[in-house]
Amino acid sequence: MSDRLRIGMDIGGTKTEAVAIDAAGGVVATALLPTPPGVEPVLATAEQAIAELAAQTGRGVREFASVGVGIPGQVDRASGEVRLAYNIGIEHLALAARLGERTGLPVALDNDVNAAALGAAHLMGLDGTVSYLNIGTGLAEGLVIDGALQRGAHGITGEIGHFAIDPLGRQCLCGQLGCLETAASGAALRNFWPAGGEHPGRTLLPAVDAGDAEAQAAFEHLVRGSATAIRLLVLLLDPHTVVIGGGLRLLGDRLFDAIRGRLAEWGAQSPFIAELGIAERIRLLSEGSPAAAVGAALAGADRPGEAAADRPGEPVAGRAGTDAHRRGDAP
Amino acid sequence: MSDRLRIGMDIGGTKTEAVAIDAAGGVVATALLPTPPGVEPVLATAEQAIAELAAQTGRGVREFASVGVGIPGQVDRASGEVRLAYNIGIEHLALAARLGERTGLPVALDNDVNAAALGAAHLMGLDGTVSYLNIGTGLAEGLVIDGALQRGAHGITGEIGHFAIDPLGRQCLCGQLGCLETAASGAALRNFWPAGGEHPGRTLLPAVDAGDAEAQAAFEHLVRGSATAIRLLVLLLDPHTVVIGGGLRLLGDRLFDAIRGRLAEWGAQSPFIAELGIAERIRLLSEGSPAAAVGAALAGADRPGEAAADRPGEPVAGRAGTDAHRRGDAP
Known part of the structure; x- marks a missing residue:
């Protein structure tokens, strides 16, 4: 698994920024899209950002190890739901499950500020x-x-x-x-x-x-x-x-x-x-720093409260074992 | 070392409370003395409290693994010094070194509130x-x-x-x-x-x-x-x-x-x-809880910033190896 890239995404009021990071936490690809408000547009934007990262890195979507999302509003990490994220037009969204269904990847959520904190410490090399x-x-x-x-x-x-x-x-x-x-x-x-x-x-x-x-x-x-x-x-x-x-x-x-x-x-x-x-x-923090997206990617690796088998599109034995098969998805 | 008892001490404005705890963090002996103010009285009181714990547990002073002290004032953990502890009449005291010389034990200091926090979490079983x-x-x-x-x-x-x-x-x-x-x-x-x-x-x-x-x-x-x-x-x-x-x-x-x-x-x-x-x-916190003394004992086990050889009375090879010899000190 350590050679697979992790995706992090910062879904903000005006834009969605996504990165792919390698095992060392280095950013190897970036996608930036406007965030149209509402449940379906937010989901479609997130899926599109992941597709862009796949295209940039020459991989299939299912070859990524995980997706971490930093998002405003009330984030329930255990259930993967977000509520009251008004500036992206969301009253309630089971984001981890819905985005997991669309991509076949395990998705974890974090509060956007927490994600940025983790990313800033990492990118700035702060102990x-x-x-x-x-x-x-x-x-x-x-x-x-x-x-x-x-x-x-x-x-x-x-x-x-x-x-x-x-x-x-x-x-x-x-x-x-x-x-x-x-x-x-x-x-x-x-x-x-x-x-x-x-x-x-x-x-x-x-x-x-x-x-x-x-x-x-x-x-x-x-x-x-x-x-x-x-x-x-x-x-x-x-x-x-x-x-x-x-x-x-x-x-x-x-x-x-x-x-x-x-x-x-x-x-x-x-x-x-x-x-x-x-x-x-x-x-x-440097202007334009992708701290929240990078932090979301880092936080997405330690997923809370769920057995792997419960995650959509994430069969227990499939994480390391199906890489070769999944690489067939790559363009 | 795990079978050796650790000492914790809470040096307060009116009393000095000392405990000996076992490897599981259980209190096996307690000593309570008034704290006369001033450098020499505070040191003598601390030494006396340790001697009482030794007598209660039927061991020699040098058989204890470590001494942790919780004390008010400005505590420099790395140097083992305390400053401006006015309510015990201390302007400056190299407490870790001085008490180490008197007892032959490694001594670590902590702020009294930090020690009480650690002890309270431990004694109340809080995760x-x-x-x-x-x-x-x-x-x-x-x-x-x-x-x-x-x-x-x-x-x-x-x-x-x-x-x-x-x-x-x-x-x-x-x-x-x-x-x-x-x-x-x-x-x-x-x-x-x-x-x-x-x-x-x-x-x-x-x-x-x-x-x-x-x-x-x-x-x-x-x-x-x-x-x-x-x-x-x-x-x-x-x-x-x-x-x-x-x-x-x-x-x-x-x-x-x-x-x-x-x-x-x-x-x-x-x-x-x-x-x-x-x-x-x-x-x-329960009335009369020995939280600060117990926390000091727990914190005293992870000593900061010094190689073991630099600690008074604590030869590098001696921590586990001289137990048998030290037991000869017991009454």
């Missing part, structure tokens, strides 16, 4: 404790310790965005007031700066520089909320590295420098905070 | 992710995942007490304002309720019941701060179990029930919080 802070539409964290993704008791770790910190803050969709996510997220940018439109991350910095007061306030909330989240992660987890990823990492060094500046201010007020060296632990 | 919240003089956390203590990058995990949450809150000794510890800790009780004296945990509930307004406010702060800390731990770590320990666990079911009540209020405001089932994850 020890790695806390990955995803500043996207929402705010969430993934934790990797010594290369192992930490999923907690129910697979709902890293909900730092819903830590309600400001009783005078804004109403969050979760029902609480003043969650960190109401300050530091794409949704928060839209709330504080409605003029920024649907993708405020792209237009924010020019507006800040042009003196737009609402844009400046939105940026300030983002910086304060992000720095607060990072301070919290370091206090609690003492990570070797905090990686910043997610859609808003496109704000790049401007965001990074502003966060470090805020941490330096807090350090000036508290020797205890200064000694933690928080700013020195932060790294920015 | 998976266990977050241990220590509500004592300060507020701190220890994390055990699948039986392994998580020490982070620099051994300073779990500093949840110094997460500054309330910009209008009280000044913390760390230099920040409104740290969780300024609401939920023994020090906070003394601040909010000076009339409670040096050990307010013992007198608080009768004063609350008698209608003392300051005592009631102090209790309310304690409940809100503790519940906030627990909510945060569950959001971030998704633990199977949150164990409450520390000196203030002596408030028992009154504290436990009040925390659960506060969590229920928050759940009523937010379906997201309600679904986390936070209250159902909490357990109270």
Whole structure:
């Protein structure tokens, strides 16, 4: 099995990115497709991405070892189902079973942030404790310790965005007031700066520089909320590295420098905070990094709670034994 | 080596508790001594506790496999030094080396809260992710995942007490304002309720019941701060179990029930919080549990960053090979 490629897929609100990785975790093929919303379009897109990876690598679809999918929404790893993934138009989808039927491959799901955390630690070569802070539409964290993704008791770790910190803050969709996510997220940018439109991350910095007061306030909330989240992660987890990823990492060094500046201010007020060296632990995920797809591929190899015989298209004896036969599918 | 007993010791502000555990982690002997403050008294007490365990188990001191010490203050596991342990009168002590010289045993140190976390998970038979919240003089956390203590990058995990949450809150000794510890800790009780004296945990509930307004406010702060800390731990770590320990666990079911009540209020405001089932994850450490001493013994077995030859009294070839010789020391 170790010579078979594993597939990882990041199904996001606008695009689906798929990779094939080899036994060493190196990316050998990549496919990028738009994600049309809804159950059937999402499934068709995933199947098409796998077909593209097969064509690129000159193999049959059934020659891949496994498919790991990182996806937003509530992910039940044991059942392979995803719920409430509204930004891809999915209320409920038994994704592992449905995609398994279509491809004949074993499919495992993970939360997209967890997948990105695992992929970022792998691609950036980070050892020890790695806390990955995803500043996207929402705010969430993934934790990797010594290369192992930490999923907690129910697979709902890293909900730092819903830590309600400001009783005078804004109403969050979760029902609480003043969650960190109401300050530091794409949704928060839209709330504080409605003029920024649907993708405020792209237009924010020019507006800040042009003196737009609402844009400046939105940026300030983002910086304060992000720095607060990072301070919290370091206090609690003492990570070797905090990686910043997610859609808003496109704000790049401007965001990074502003966060470090805020941490330096807090350090000036508290020797205890200064000694933690928080700013020195932060790294920015490279723009365009396929972290979530790669992490999904890595996580897809250790599938949860099912005997192999229960998986669609995955006969117990077939995984290693039918490679030669399956290679007949290759173009 | 597996038939040799391991020693664990919890050096606290008022007492030093030591245990000897067998290979299965069962406690076979216990010693309890007052802790006189200062470097030499602390060392003499530790040595005396070990001698008592030797006498109880009918062995020579050098027949024990290892000594693990849980101690407050800044603990450097690699060097075996402790700094700024003010409540036992220690500014700096090379405890591992000094106690190793006195006993001929390999000595490893851990933060007292980390030791208690490991011991609580072991004694309570808890699997998976266990977050241990220590509500004592300060507020701190220890994390055990699948039986392994998580020490982070620099051994300073779990500093949840110094997460500054309330910009209008009280000044913390760390230099920040409104740290969780300024609401939920023994020090906070003394601040909010000076009339409670040096050990307010013992007198608080009768004063609350008698209608003392300051005592009631102090209790309310304690409940809100503790519940906030627990909510945060569950959001971030998704633990199977949150164990409450520390000196203030002596408030028992009154504290436990009040925390659960506060969590229920928050759940009523937010379906997201309600679904986390936070209250159902909490357990109270038994009163008088030797968690820190037992955890120190367990942690003492995996010593950090030193070759065995560098350890005082621990020749490389001597660990298993000199047992027969050492038994000659037994009375």
